[in-house]
Amino acid sequence: MQAIVSTRGLSKRYGSSYSVENIDLLVEEGEIYGFLGPNGAGKSTTLKMILGLAQPTEGSVTVFGKELAKHRRLILSQTGSLIESPSYYGHLTGLENMRVVQRLRNVPGSHVREALKIVRLEQQQNKKVSQYSLGMKQRLGIAMALLASPKLLVLDEPTNGLDPAGIGEIRELIKSLPQRLGMTVLISSHLLSEIEQIATSVGIIHQGKMLFQGKLDRLRNESxxxxxxxxxxxxxxxxxxxxxxxxxxxxxxxxxxxxxxxxxxxxxxxxxxxxxxxxxxxxxxxxxxxxxxxxxxxxxxxx
Missing domain, CATH: 3.30.70 (Alpha-Beta Plaits)
Incomplete structure (x- = not known):
């Protein structure tokens, strides 16, 4: 399997304390990688460094076999992400928000229709986003991330704050992406029961350090x-x-x-x-x- 994301000795220090310390993360092509840990464990910081949104104190990030530090624009052109919470214009409709991102990403209009269909927002596309439920806003954020047909999709706590029905919708959507669109998904969460249902591989981080990484079956066999x-x-x-x-x-x-x-x-x-x-x-x-x-x-x- 080809490595889509790999980090070596990735660390982020604030003052004298490490938020993330010496992380060697490996995400292989076509898998759903669940990045697990309690709140404050360093998940979001790690994902931000992988996307170039935060500068590592030490270590390196490689995506699609290329160093992020040297090929950030090329890598991001093939990557979709939703970090922490979706960004949107509340006074615009879902479709209008998608058109804004379409122009920024310079992709065909057909991608907008397809992305809205994937997240099942076709019926609400002409409704103002300020009137969307939390689950609909999360799905819109994922649609924006899918707009450029990325090879890698990075999702940071995509089910945060959702009710059980909303969590189920997002879970089924994420599970379908590798087979349906050939994507690799890197998803962080503190909801362990959810990751157990969708991930093929997991990494467990605690207090900024990786405690386990590997296939889900190997984790179960650990005990x-x-x-x-x-x-x-x-x-x-x-x-x-x-x-x-x-x-x-x-x-x-x-x-x-x-x-x-x-x-x-x-x-x-x-x-x-x-x-x-x-x-x-x-x-x-x-x-x-x-x-x-x-x-x-x-x-x-x-x-």
């Missing part, structure tokens, strides 16, 4: 599922399993074990029954992406 076994004689079952070199933890009426294969679980079940210990329940607990995030950061905190 092995726990097997919880409830028996009719838990203390006796605990002793039996401990004698076999296992380390069960008795918690909430269950014996919990990790790093077990299916064959091991089946064997444990047979041995408990052979010892006249009834197995009442066997449950597999898999950690959600949010649980893994909290485990990585070591903090039980609001996201």
């Amino acid at each position: 092995h599922p726990t097997i919880a076994i409830k028996t009719s004689r838990n203390p006796m079952a605990h002793s039996l399993l401990a004698a076999q070199g296992l380390t069960p933890i008795l918690q909430d009426g269950f014996l919990r074990l990790s790093h077990l294969t299916d064959a091991q679980v089946a064997r444990i079940n047979r041995e408990l029954l052979a010892a006249d210990i009834d197995v009442l329940r066997i449950v597999e607990h898999k950690k959600s992406l949010e649980s893994l995030f909290l485990e990585l950061t070591g903090k039980e905190r609001s996201l």
Whole structure:
């Protein structure tokens, strides 16, 4: 896979403290890359440096195989972005706002119609943007970002402040872009459950440092599922399993074990029954992406 975005040692320092420190980010062609972290983690600052909106203190940014510092205009001509919140003229209609961006980007008028269709704003295009709902304004911002048919789309918290229906609309839209338009999407969010539903790869940032980067499946595999076994004689079952070199933890009426294969679980079940210990329940607990995030950061905190 070709790298669409890559950074090396990317850092941003304000005074003596780092907002972003030594970030090596890699976004491959055709993927939806979820950039995760709590508010204030450094997500927006990183995206701004990738777009040339903020000057790195240290490090480099490469987009489409070209250094941003040397080829910024060329790179931005193939990039669409929505950072923090959409910009628009409230007294103009959605269509008029799109025409303004069309002239700035120097693209054909057909692109306006197509972009409005993609974000499902055709029916509201002649309505003043000041009368749009928050979700409609977000979709208009994405339409503006799509106007020049970019190869790379950068979205910073695109579902911020939306109700569940609006979040669902934006999520389905983003999911369709790589296959429908051949785009690569880099999206930041603190809504971990949302990223889990759309991203193919993730990067987790906390206090300006990258804690994890890779395919979503690899992140899930970082934490092995726990097997919880409830028996009719838990203390006796605990002793039996401990004698076999296992380390069960008795918690909430269950014996919990990790790093077990299916064959091991089946064997444990047979041995408990052979010892006249009834197995009442066997449950597999898999950690959600949010649980893994909290485990990585070591903090039980609001996201």
